[in-house]
Amino acid sequence: MVRVEKDLQGETLELSFGPQHPATHGTLQIVMELDGEVVLNVEPHIGFLHTGFEKLAEHMSYNQFVTVTDRMNYLSPLSNNIGFSLAAEKLFRIEIPKRGQYIRVLMAELSRIGDHLVAVGTAAMDLGAMTVFLYGFREREKLYDLFEWATGARLTTSYTRVGGLMADLPDDFPDAVTKWVEQFPKTIDEIEKLLSHNRIFQDRTYDIGVISKEDVLKYSLTGPVARASGINYDLRKDMPYSSYEDFEFEVPIGENGDAYDRYLVRMEEMRQSVGIVKQVLANLPDGEVNIDPDSKITLPGKDEVYTTIEGLIHHFEVTMENKGILPPVAEVYMGTESPNGELGFYIVSNGEREPYRVRIRPPSFINYTIFKKLMKGAMFSDVVSNLGSLNIIAGELDR
Amino acid sequence: MSEFTEKIAAKFPDEILEGPEMESENAISVKSDKILAVLEYCRSDAGMKFEFLTDLTAVDFLEFDSPKRIAVIYILRNMENMQNLIVRAFLSDDEEIDTASEIWHSAEWLEREVWDLFGIKFKGHPNLKRILMPDDYEGHPLRKDYPLKGRGERDSFKIIQRDRERY
Numbered sequence: 001m002v003r004v005e006k007d008l009q010g011e012t013l014e015l016s017f018g019p020q021h022p023a024t025h026g027t028l029q030i031v032m033e034l035d036g037e038v039v040l041n042v043e044p045h046i047g048f049l050h051t052g053f054e055k056l057a058e059h060m061s062y063n064q065f066v067t068v069t070d071r072m073n074y075l076s077p078l079s080n081n082i083g084f085s086l087a088a089e090k091l092f093r094i095e096i097p098k099r100g101q102y103i104r105v106l107m108a109e110l111s112r113i114g115d116h117l118v119a120v121g122t123a124a125m126d127l128g129a130m131t132v133f134l135y136g137f138r139e140r141e142k143l144y145d146l147f148e149w150a151t152g153a154r155l156t157t158s159y160t161r162v163g164g165l166m167a168d169l170p171d172d173f174p175d176a177v178t179k180w181v182e183q184f185p186k187t188i189d190e191i192e193k194l195l196s197h198n199r200i201f202q203d204r205t206y207d208i209g210v211i212s213k214e215d216v217l218k219y220s221l222t223g224p225v226a227r228a229s230g231i232n233y234d235l236r237k238d239m240p241y242s243s244y245e246d247f248e249f250e251v252p253i254g255e256n257g258d259a260y261d262r263y264l265v266r267m268e269e270m271r272q273s274v275g276i277v278k279q280v281l282a283n284l285p286d287g288e289v290n291i292d293p294d295s296k297i298t299l300p301g302k303d304e305v306y307t308t309i310e311g312l313i314h315h316f317e318v319t320m321e322n323k324g325i326l327p328p329v330a331e332v333y334m335g336t337e338s339p340n341g342e343l344g345f346y347i348v349s350n351g352e353r354e355p356y357r358v359r360i361r362p363p364s365f366i367n368y369t370i371f372k373k374l375m376k377g378a379m380f381s382d383v384v385s386n387l388g389s390l391n392i393i394a395g396e397l398d399r
Numbered sequence: 400m401s402e403f404t405e406k407i408a409a410k411f412p413d414e415i416l417e418g419p420e421m422e423s424e425n426a427i428s429v430k431s432d433k434i435l436a437v438l439e440y441c442r443s444d445a446g447m448k449f450e451f452l453t454d455l456t457a458v459d460f461l462e463f464d465s466p467k468r469i470a471v472i473y474i475l476r477n478m479e480n481m482q483n484l485i486v487r488a489f490l491s492d493d494e495e496i497d498t499a500s501e502i503w504h505s506a507e508w509l510e511r512e513v514w515d516l517f518g519i520k521f522k523g524h525p526n527l528k529r530i531l532m533p534d535d536y537e538g539h540p541l542r543k544d545y546p547l548k549g550r551g552e553r554d555s556f557k558i559i560q561r562d563r564e565r566y
Contacts, residue, residue: 238481332423333454335483348458356462
């Protein structure tokens with residue numbers, strides 16, 4: 001048999017991935033230059049979901065903007081609510097009561113679990129493992145039922161307010177969370193059984209998308225992506241907020257910084273979050289969740305508003321324009337550890353009801369900047385491995 | 400003034416500006432001419448070690464009593480003692496500022512975003528294109544004189560006329 005050797009080099013193919021593709025998990029486009037199966041260059045295009053949140057913020061009061069933060073990282077809206085409220089509270093120089101802080105920690109950790117379940121599930125689904133996704137979504141569905149019970153909505157939670165929470169937890173809620181959290185680790189075990197020693201999964205994530213420690217600093221990476229590269233950096237430990245210093249938990253650190261380590265870090269973070277949730281439930285203090293309404297920042301209780309004239313006037317004072325306490329002329333930056341990394345809010349206030357400028361530090365946006373470097377010279381099949389392990393959320397990417 | 404901002408003021412006495420009056424912690428206002436030298440000093444000096452660029456953004460101080468209109472904001476972090484430092488570099492809306500993307504690669508996209516939304520040009524930037532808004536968009540929406548409503552891309556959509564003669 002005669003084999004015809006033909007020189008096929010020199011011709012490259014331009015391939016557009018997205019904006020409508022199931023593995024992009026949102027509207028983003030990657031234009032790739034391919035030489036056979038080798039990716040020579042990628043050019044990510046973003047902005048398809050840009051809705052001008054930062055411009056909107058300049059025309060809303062602080063409490064109104066909480067509703068907008070729901071739409072940022074739509075896999076963990078509660079974390080966004082909490083991040084923004086903490087930044088606004090830093091601006092107003094207030095601290096909410098312990099019970100409120102503990103409930104925020106509870107909600108933040110539950111939404112971290114929900115976010116990681118989707119991150120791991122969809123990353124595995126893109127690599128061909130459908131079952132993990134279904135197992136993850138089964139538990140996430142139960143979580144969303146809990147969120148709906150406490151906040152009134154599955155996704156658009158808007159649970160926090162400047163100076164506290166929309167409402168205290170329902171009476172039976174802690175018991176329901178206890179019940180859920182007792183049975184949940186079984187799902188983590190199931191997912192690990194399916195993935196951790198799975199030959200196909202390992203082949204497609206081992207040494208794929210390796211990020212070095214230096215690159216973490218160069219590219220300002222945060223969250224599970226940074227920790228998988230061996231950087232011990234978690235704002236819950238390093239700059240504790242909302243009483244995180246009261247809880248004991250470990251920060252999982254990876255060694256190799258590849259896609260597999262990012263998966264492992266996420267799995268371990270879920271276990272740690274389960275531990276934090278249990279500690280919150282065991283130590284949940286009694287008392288108020290909001291700061292004293294006399295501060296004129298939070299609304300008075302509904303029973304007071306409906307039955308007394310003072311309460312009604314008070315309610316008006318807070319909600320009407322040109323009334324209520326105004327923030328000082330100041331700038332603050334507050335970073336929180338959201339499931340994806342550091343979610344920061346930089347607020348400049350000129351002393352009026354609306355913030356002068358709100359800047360959101362989006363972890364997805366900044367983690368995505370390294371994607372171009374990861375893909376240079378990699379194989380075509382690594383695109384979804386890398387994209388899934390970085391966990392890019394388009395709503396937060398484009399804001 | 401904190402110990403870190405004092406150090407910067409001692410090192411670059413000619414660069415310091417009186418920023419707009421507002422409360423803040425650990426922030427310093429500088430001129431934009433030598434911003435790279437200031438940032439490099441913050442990053443590499445043994446006493447500073449602010450080697451993590453947490454965020455890069457801008458603020459349009461049009462309604463403030465400010466030395467110049469736009470401030471490019473660098474939020475730096477010391478990874479050992481977990482302190483934040485805010486460096487504000489002031490420039491007028493038609494001036495250019497050096498790119499920090501050589502020092503931190505993450506600045507590349509963040510600066511593209513500042514160019515897109517504020518119209519600040521970064522000298523020496525490898526790929527200064529719009530990132531969030533469409534390429535043919537006019538104006539820079541996060542400027543204070545840009546209205547929230549009433550101007551936008553919808554005008555630039557092609558109006559498709561049905562070809563009457565064909566039907």
